[in-house]
Amino acid sequence: MQEIIHHTNPPGTPPRKGGLQAVGIFVFALVLWKICTGYDPSSWILGIPAAGLFTWFSLTQAESNYRIRFRALPAFLVYFLSQSVLTGLDVAKRALHPEREINPGFCTYPARLPPGSPRALFANMISLLPGTLSWSLVDGVHKVHLLSGHPMILEELAILESRVGKLFGLDLPEEMM
Amino acid sequence: MMIILDLLSILLICLGLFFFFASAVGLLRFPDTLCRMHALAKADNLALGCVILGAMYQQDDPLVIGKLFLIWAVTLLSSATGGFLLAQRIRRKFLAREGEV
Numbered sequence: 589m590q591e592i593i594h595h596t597n598p599p600g601t602p603p604r605k606g607g608l609q610a611v612g613i614f615v616f617a618l619v620l621w622k623i624c625t626g627y628d629p630s631s632w633i634l635g636i637p638a639a640g641l642f643t644w645f646s647l648t649q650a651e652s653n654y655r656i657r658f659r660a661l662p663a664f665l666v667y668f669l670s671q672s673v674l675t676g677l678d679v680a681k682r683a684l685h686p687e688r689e690i691n692p693g694f695c696t697y698p699a700r701l702p703p704g705s706p707r708a709l710f711a712n713m714i715s716l717l718p719g720t721l722s723w724s725l726v727d728g729v730h731k732v733h734l735l736s737g738h739p740m741i742l743e744e745l746a747i748l749e750s751r752v753g754k755l756f757g758l759d760l761p762e763e764m765m
Numbered sequence: 766m767m768i769i770l771d772l773l774s775i776l777l778i779c780l781g782l783f784f785f786f787a788s789a790v791g792l793l794r795f796p797d798t799l800c801r802m803h804a805l806a807k808a809d810n811l812a813l814g815c816v817i818l819g820a821m822y823q824q825d826d827p828l829v830i831g832k833l834f835l836i837w838a839v840t841l842l843s844s845a846t847g848g849f850l851l852a853q854r855i856r857r858k859f860l861a862r863e864g865e866v
Binding site: 619620622623624626627672673675676678679680682683684690692711712715716718719721722723724733735 | 783784787788790791794795796797799800802803804806807808810811812814828831832835845846848849852853856
């Protein structure tokens, strides 16, 4: 198994919590509030304190040591959306095909991402690939339910894992040893 | 121009309905609970995404567009989490039956 290269945040050290980040979270909270409450200006009486609370909460109470790199976000979203479309088509095809192309089974995949939000996000994203569903995550091993086994599945999971890693600024090779 | 937007929006919503239909068929036809969850978790997200994208073209108000997007984002989050929780529940039943717990 490969060594993971940490660009900035090794596990255990809290991420840098600069003022810029606080402002970013605060503005994000204000936008959410605006979307939910509409144009009535009097809603800010509650909205500004709520956004402040949101900022305080996410800066001090969130447990994760890993932050999403916003520069990596667009590429990840493109990958996410294209995979969503492929996955939806795949499931629709299997559901509507006269002879069900289903041969369920399991496979295991040892996690290379560090515990915490990267690993959790990867577990959730497994359910996004065509034909795979995250079944359990015990002792750093993902167990994956397969709609029908095919030989390239471990390679595809490794690509997905390295994509998730890039989002958090972690370098994983796209293939397993 | 308006006609093109209208057509695009009709097309997207129909596509969304098709995926909802496919996921419902999958829910009925797939052999066991885990396979059914594949149908629910995947085709539904795409279907909702298509319907919401189609509905966005019919809106002028940026706040409503934002709200539609938010609905999709929150549904994605809850369906991923809900799917994982359901899998845990099935897993515990499965292990209990196997006598491993």
